Amino acid sequence: MxxxxxxxxxxxxxxxxxxxxxxxxxxxxxxxxxxxxxxxxxxxxxxxxxxxxxxxxxxxxxxxxxxxxxxxxxxxxxxxxxxxxxxxxxxxxxxxxxxxxxxxxxxxxxxxxxxxxxxxFGLFIKDEVYTDANRWSFASPFETNLWLAVIGTVLLYMICVTVMYYASNDNNPHSSAKEIRMGIYAAFCLRGYNVHLERWSLRLVYMSAFVTAVILNAAYCARVVSHLANSNRSLPFTNLEEAYASGYEIQVVPGTSAAETFQYASEGILQTINNEMIQPKYFYLPVTINEGLLHMCNWKKTCFVSERNSVRCSQQHPCDAIEISVSMSSxxxxxxxxxxxxxxxxxxxxxxxxxxxxxxxxxxxxxCNPAQPDQGSNFKRVQFKNAAPLLAIMFFAIIVSFVLVLWERVLFRYTHKTHHTSHRKFKKCRKRVTHMPKYLP
Missing domain, CATH: 3.40.190.10 (Periplasmic binding protein-like II)
Known part of the structure; x- marks a missing residue:
């Protein structure tokens, strides 16, 4: 002492x-x-x-x-x-x-x-394939207005090359308006297409279309990879009420604070779960946290309620678990x-x-280095404003192409007129030479 x-x-x-x-x-x-x-x-x-x-x-x-x-x-x-x-x-x-x-x-x-x-407290369920993938998931990388802009861009390119083709008086036998339109479509599909273009205006439009298609395809592929890497979860429930309504079995370890929270609940969903799932099946409940996680992994439609830190620090996880927050006291x-x-x-x-x-x-x-709860996906779609600089460059290329078309048309008329005048003078001179008298030497 x-x-x-x-x-x-x-x-x-x-x-x-x-x-x-x-x-x-x-x-x-x-x-x-x-x-x-x-x-x-x-x-x-x-x-x-x-x-x-x-x-x-x-x-x-x-x-x-x-x-x-x-x-x-x-x-x-x-x-x-x-x-x-x-x-x-x-x-x-x-x-x-x-x-x-x-x-x-x-x-x-x-x-x-x-x-x-x-x-x-946390509500834990088995980490299964809970994703929102469907038949339209391929369109998720871009927003709807951007998809509409891409479709409008393809149609605008086709209209522009058609107008330029007929305005430039291109008489190239190896290319037609249909062939050039197919070349634009192939460019956005990143496929090569044999198109012979002699006019610089058509070449500029075709090159800008191909560059636009490459950039859009690169952005789309990057977003698809990000979409696949980030699991957009669509969980079967988000709280105890939805878990009970979905028919899931909710288990706790007897004698723990989680079990007493359900036991001493005076009303609400906690009392309902205790009266229908916990007390009638007391002898089927897990004895330890590891056994509760084992039930969650092996039994169908079974979830487990326990302290979050205890489950995160557990080194014996039979399977990957998803944590869902519940509104229960600390x-x-x-x-x-x-x-x-x-x-x-x-x-x-x-x-x-x-x-x-x-x-x-x-x-x-x-x-203990606890694992973080599921935060969902931070995947973001490509918005229309993100593609605004690319669209601005595309429209600038189209405007420059139209200016070239006008210049080529003016040049074509000038050269055609000059050639026609020279041809008439040549014909007159030839006629005079033909009608000259022949003198003997």
Whole structure:
């Protein structure tokens, strides 16, 4: 037994109380050895990290006995408990190294330290192929107005080359208006087509069409790959009400805070699920979180409700799971100690010191790297405004092509007129030469 000075008394200064409270002055347990038990749960990793830090701060140690076949415990009709909580009741151990959820029934059997972490509930289902893919998914990379713009662009190109062909008086026997239109269609399909174009206006339009088609096809292929890589999930339900209406079996681990939340619900969907799915099938419920995940993976239309951090940190996932948020109250996890233990307050005090100093947060981040819940897809379609610069370049190329057509037409008329005038002069000269008298040498 150790004694501590509450203060110092003298005749001049009277009573001078020592600074701090009882637990701040009681910094050492002088090598006190605790007897601890564990069932090697997913919360045991953080629990052991935290308990080792607490024992070092209190100058004490602990000896743990692991019971892999036990669970935290269930309350019997005579108010006694089974499992690890039963060992605390019997005096066989002083503390449980696994962080347990604080519930009303457990607080009647054991003492809890200050909460180590705060957790929320999650609804977990098997990660199956829940996508919104359908027969029109190939059109998802572009918005509807952009698809209409692409179709209008193809038709505009065909109209332009037809007008330019007849306006330029192209008498090339190797190409016709139909052949040029097919060349434009082949360009947007990224297929080669043998077209002989002699006019520079038609060449410019054809080149701008091919460049436009290449850029649009590259954007489409990139968005298709992004669409396939990002799983656009279309989940069968988004909350407990929809899960119940869809005929899913909802399971919890008996004796946990999730089970008590359903059990003590006075109304609403929680009470309905408890009366129809949990209480009538009590003996078919999973005993541990790992067993609950196994039921979720192997049983059809089965989902599992549990603490989010416990499921994320579990290393034994039989299959990939999707987490769905549910509107249920938060829960607290802490160390369970024997009832009326003299060490509950000092452990809680040291726990709060670790929290305020930030050590508890760092221990939580290093002990488990939880997987993030499903956030859905961030896939975005290509909008019409994204293609506006390309369309502007396309219209500029068409305008330049029409200017070239006008220039070629003017040039054609000038050369044709010059050729016709030269031909008439040549015919007159030839006629004169023909009618000249022939002189003998």
């Amino acid at each position: 150790q004694t501590y000075d509450y203060g110092i008394w003298d005749s001049k200064n009277r009573l001078q109380v020592a600074p701090g409270n009882l637990y701040s002055r009681r910094r050492s347990l002088h090598g006190r050895r605790f007897s601890a038990v564990s069932y090697a749960s997913v919360n045991n990793v953080l629990g052991e990290y935290l308990l080792n830090t607490l024992m070092d701060a209190m100058n004490s140690t602990y000896e743990v006995a692991t019971f892999t076949g036990l669970v935290p415990g269930n309350q019997k009709k005579d108010k006694s408990w089974t499992g690890l909580i039963g060992l605390l009741q019997q005096g066989s151990a002083e503390i449980i190294t696994d962080l347990l959820t604080v519930t009303a029934s457990r607080m009647n059997a054991v003492d809890f330290s200050s909460p180590a972490i705060t957790d929320n 829960v607290y996890l802490g160390f369970a100690l024997r009832k009326q233990s003299p060490f509950t307050r000092i452990i809680s005090y040291k726990m709060e010191k670790l929290r305020t100093s930030g050590i508890l947060k760092r221990l939580k981040s290093t002990s």
